Amino acid sequence: MRNATVTTKNREVSKDVGIRVLGTVLESLPGNLFQVKLEENDYKVVAYLAGKLMQHRIWVLPGDQVTVELSPYDLTRGRIVWRNPGS
Template identity: 50%
Template sequence: MRGFHILNRKPSGNRKRKFSRPPARKRPNRKQQKKQLVEEPEVTENVEETPEPSQSKNDKIEVEGVVVEPLPNAMFKVELENKHQILAHISGRMRKHFIKIEPGDKVTVELSPYDLSRGRITYRKP
Protein backbone atom coordinates (compact mmCIF):
# COMPACT_ATOMS: atom_id res chain seq x y z
CA MET A 1 0.00 0.00 0.00
CA ARG A 2 1.64 3.20 -1.19
CA GLY A 3 1.35 6.39 0.79
CA PHE A 4 0.06 4.60 3.88
CA HIS A 5 2.86 3.68 6.25
CA ILE A 6 2.62 1.81 9.50
CA LEU A 7 5.24 3.26 11.80
CA ASN A 8 4.89 1.32 14.99
CA ARG A 9 3.30 -2.11 14.99
CA LYS A 10 2.57 -3.73 18.30
CA PRO A 11 1.27 -7.23 18.78
CA SER A 12 -1.78 -5.88 20.60
CA GLY A 13 -3.07 -4.42 17.35
CA ASN A 14 -2.55 -0.75 18.20
CA ARG A 15 -1.17 1.04 15.18
CA LYS A 16 0.13 4.51 14.76
CA ARG A 17 -0.54 5.85 11.31
CA LYS A 18 1.42 8.51 9.57
CA PHE A 19 -1.73 9.95 7.97
CA SER A 20 -4.85 10.02 10.05
CA ARG A 21 -8.38 10.43 8.77
CA PRO A 22 -10.48 13.39 9.83
CA PRO A 23 -13.20 12.57 12.37
CA ALA A 24 -16.50 11.42 10.90
CA ARG A 25 -19.29 14.00 10.61
CA LYS A 26 -22.40 13.40 12.63
CA ARG A 27 -25.53 13.89 10.62
CA PRO A 28 -28.75 14.95 12.33
CA ASN A 29 -31.45 12.33 12.48
CA ARG A 30 -34.76 12.66 10.64
CA LYS A 31 -36.65 14.23 13.54
CA GLN A 32 -34.06 16.96 13.91
CA GLN A 33 -34.14 17.64 10.16
CA LYS A 34 -37.95 17.96 10.20
CA LYS A 35 -37.79 20.31 13.19
CA GLN A 36 -35.29 22.50 11.39
CA LEU A 37 -37.54 22.68 8.35
CA VAL A 38 -40.63 23.49 10.42
CA GLU A 39 -39.01 25.86 12.90
CA GLU A 40 -37.15 28.05 10.40
CA PRO A 41 -39.77 29.74 8.22
CA GLU A 42 -38.49 32.40 5.89
CA VAL A 43 -39.18 35.85 7.32
CA THR A 44 -40.21 38.41 4.76
CA GLU A 45 -41.08 42.03 5.30
CA ASN A 46 -44.07 43.78 3.77
CA VAL A 47 -41.97 44.93 0.84
CA GLU A 48 -43.68 43.83 -2.34
CA GLU A 49 -41.21 42.70 -4.94
CA THR A 50 -42.40 42.40 -8.49
CA PRO A 51 -40.37 39.87 -10.40
CA GLU A 52 -38.63 41.27 -13.42
CA PRO A 53 -40.21 39.95 -16.61
CA SER A 54 -37.70 37.61 -18.18
CA GLN A 55 -37.57 36.96 -21.86
CA SER A 56 -37.68 33.33 -22.76
CA LYS A 57 -37.36 31.52 -26.04
CA ASN A 58 -41.09 31.97 -26.56
CA ASP A 59 -40.77 35.76 -26.78
CA LYS A 60 -40.45 36.05 -30.54
CA ILE A 61 -41.61 38.85 -32.79
CA GLU A 62 -43.63 37.50 -35.71
CA VAL A 63 -43.74 39.59 -38.88
CA GLU A 64 -44.66 38.95 -42.48
CA GLY A 65 -42.50 39.62 -45.47
CA VAL A 66 -41.62 38.70 -49.04
CA VAL A 67 -38.58 36.68 -50.08
CA VAL A 68 -36.34 38.89 -52.20
CA GLU A 69 -33.28 36.76 -52.87
CA PRO A 70 -32.18 33.18 -52.12
CA LEU A 71 -28.71 32.83 -50.59
CA PRO A 72 -26.51 29.77 -49.98
CA ASN A 73 -27.11 27.40 -47.03
CA ALA A 74 -30.91 27.80 -46.93
CA MET A 75 -30.65 31.52 -46.17
CA PHE A 76 -32.88 34.17 -47.73
CA LYS A 77 -33.04 37.92 -47.89
CA VAL A 78 -36.56 38.88 -46.81
CA GLU A 79 -38.17 42.29 -47.15
CA LEU A 80 -40.56 42.95 -44.28
CA GLU A 81 -43.82 44.92 -44.47
CA ASN A 82 -42.02 47.98 -43.08
CA LYS A 83 -39.51 47.85 -46.00
CA HIS A 84 -36.59 46.62 -43.85
CA GLN A 85 -34.52 43.77 -45.26
CA ILE A 86 -33.36 40.97 -42.98
CA LEU A 87 -31.42 37.75 -43.32
CA ALA A 88 -33.57 34.70 -42.56
CA HIS A 89 -33.06 30.94 -42.56
CA ILE A 90 -35.60 28.13 -42.92
CA SER A 91 -36.93 26.57 -39.72
CA GLY A 92 -36.15 22.92 -39.07
CA ARG A 93 -39.75 21.79 -39.56
CA MET A 94 -39.91 23.40 -43.02
CA ARG A 95 -36.59 21.82 -43.92
CA LYS A 96 -37.80 18.44 -42.65
CA HIS A 97 -40.92 18.54 -44.84
CA PHE A 98 -38.98 19.82 -47.91
CA ILE A 99 -40.99 23.02 -48.25
CA LYS A 100 -39.48 24.98 -51.12
CA ILE A 101 -39.18 28.74 -50.90
CA GLU A 102 -38.72 30.86 -54.01
CA PRO A 103 -38.30 34.60 -54.56
CA GLY A 104 -41.64 36.39 -54.35
CA ASP A 105 -43.15 34.01 -51.76
CA LYS A 106 -44.95 35.56 -48.79
CA VAL A 107 -43.53 34.18 -45.55
CA THR A 108 -43.95 34.56 -41.80
CA VAL A 109 -40.67 35.33 -40.04
CA GLU A 110 -39.81 35.07 -36.34
CA LEU A 111 -37.39 37.71 -35.09
CA SER A 112 -35.47 37.56 -31.85
CA PRO A 113 -35.84 40.66 -29.68
CA TYR A 114 -32.04 40.68 -29.32
CA ASP A 115 -31.14 40.85 -33.02
CA LEU A 116 -33.75 42.31 -35.34
CA SER A 117 -31.62 41.87 -38.46
CA ARG A 118 -31.85 38.05 -38.48
CA GLY A 119 -34.83 35.75 -38.39
CA ARG A 120 -36.31 32.31 -38.97
CA ILE A 121 -38.86 31.57 -41.70
CA THR A 122 -41.61 29.56 -40.03
CA TYR A 123 -44.42 29.58 -42.60
CA ARG A 124 -44.79 30.01 -46.38
CA LYS A 125 -48.14 31.38 -47.51
CA PRO A 126 -49.58 29.65 -50.57
Protein backbone atom coordinates in the same frame (compact mmCIF):
# COMPACT_ATOMS: atom_id res chain seq x y z
CA MET B 1 -39.16 22.34 -24.11
CA ARG B 2 -39.39 24.52 -21.06
CA ASN B 3 -39.89 28.23 -21.32
CA ALA B 4 -36.59 29.75 -20.14
CA THR B 5 -36.84 33.08 -18.38
CA VAL B 6 -34.30 35.68 -17.42
CA THR B 7 -34.96 37.78 -14.35
CA THR B 8 -33.83 41.39 -14.47
CA LYS B 9 -34.25 43.92 -11.66
CA ASN B 10 -38.02 44.27 -11.75
CA ARG B 11 -39.28 42.06 -14.55
CA GLU B 12 -39.07 38.64 -16.17
CA VAL B 13 -38.17 38.40 -19.84
CA SER B 14 -38.89 35.17 -21.72
CA LYS B 15 -36.18 33.93 -24.09
CA ASP B 16 -38.65 32.02 -26.27
CA VAL B 17 -40.66 35.08 -27.30
CA GLY B 18 -40.26 35.95 -30.96
CA ILE B 19 -41.67 38.79 -33.00
CA ARG B 20 -43.68 37.43 -35.93
CA VAL B 21 -44.05 39.60 -39.02
CA LEU B 22 -45.02 39.06 -42.65
CA GLY B 23 -42.48 39.49 -45.41
CA THR B 24 -41.61 38.75 -49.02
CA VAL B 25 -38.56 36.73 -50.06
CA LEU B 26 -36.31 38.87 -52.25
CA GLU B 27 -33.52 36.42 -53.01
CA SER B 28 -32.05 33.09 -52.04
CA LEU B 29 -28.55 33.26 -50.55
CA PRO B 30 -25.96 30.47 -50.17
CA GLY B 31 -26.18 28.27 -47.10
CA ASN B 32 -29.99 27.98 -46.95
CA LEU B 33 -30.39 31.69 -46.17
CA PHE B 34 -32.91 34.11 -47.63
CA GLN B 35 -33.16 37.87 -47.84
CA VAL B 36 -36.65 38.91 -46.76
CA LYS B 37 -38.27 42.34 -47.00
CA LEU B 38 -40.67 42.97 -44.12
CA GLU B 39 -44.10 44.40 -44.95
CA GLU B 40 -44.53 46.54 -41.85
CA ASN B 41 -41.47 48.75 -42.17
CA ASP B 42 -39.69 47.74 -45.42
CA TYR B 43 -36.60 46.51 -43.54
CA LYS B 44 -34.49 43.76 -45.09
CA VAL B 45 -33.49 40.85 -42.89
CA VAL B 46 -31.53 37.64 -43.43
CA ALA B 47 -33.56 34.58 -42.46
CA TYR B 48 -33.08 30.83 -42.43
CA LEU B 49 -35.67 28.06 -42.75
CA ALA B 50 -37.16 26.54 -39.63
CA GLY B 51 -36.52 22.85 -39.08
CA LYS B 52 -40.11 21.79 -39.79
CA LEU B 53 -40.00 23.46 -43.22
CA MET B 54 -36.79 21.62 -44.08
CA GLN B 55 -38.12 18.36 -42.64
CA HIS B 56 -41.25 18.50 -44.81
CA ARG B 57 -39.28 19.80 -47.83
CA ILE B 58 -41.24 23.04 -48.20
CA TRP B 59 -39.77 25.07 -51.05
CA VAL B 60 -39.35 28.79 -50.55
CA LEU B 61 -38.62 30.81 -53.68
CA PRO B 62 -38.08 34.52 -54.36
CA GLY B 63 -41.45 36.28 -54.45
CA ASP B 64 -43.08 34.03 -51.85
CA GLN B 65 -44.86 35.57 -48.87
CA VAL B 66 -43.58 34.15 -45.58
CA THR B 67 -43.96 34.64 -41.86
CA VAL B 68 -40.65 35.50 -40.20
CA GLU B 69 -39.93 35.19 -36.49
CA LEU B 70 -37.41 37.81 -35.32
CA SER B 71 -35.41 37.64 -32.14
CA PRO B 72 -35.92 40.60 -29.78
CA TYR B 73 -32.13 40.72 -29.40
CA ASP B 74 -31.16 41.05 -33.08
CA LEU B 75 -33.78 42.44 -35.45
CA THR B 76 -31.64 41.92 -38.57
CA ARG B 77 -31.79 38.11 -38.46
CA GLY B 78 -34.77 35.81 -38.36
CA ARG B 79 -36.27 32.40 -39.00
CA ILE B 80 -38.87 31.60 -41.66
CA VAL B 81 -41.58 29.67 -39.81
CA TRP B 82 -44.38 29.62 -42.39
CA ARG B 83 -44.80 29.90 -46.16
CA ASN B 84 -48.15 31.57 -46.76
CA PRO B 85 -50.41 29.66 -49.16
CA GLY B 86 -51.28 31.23 -52.47
CA SER B 87 -47.96 32.99 -52.85
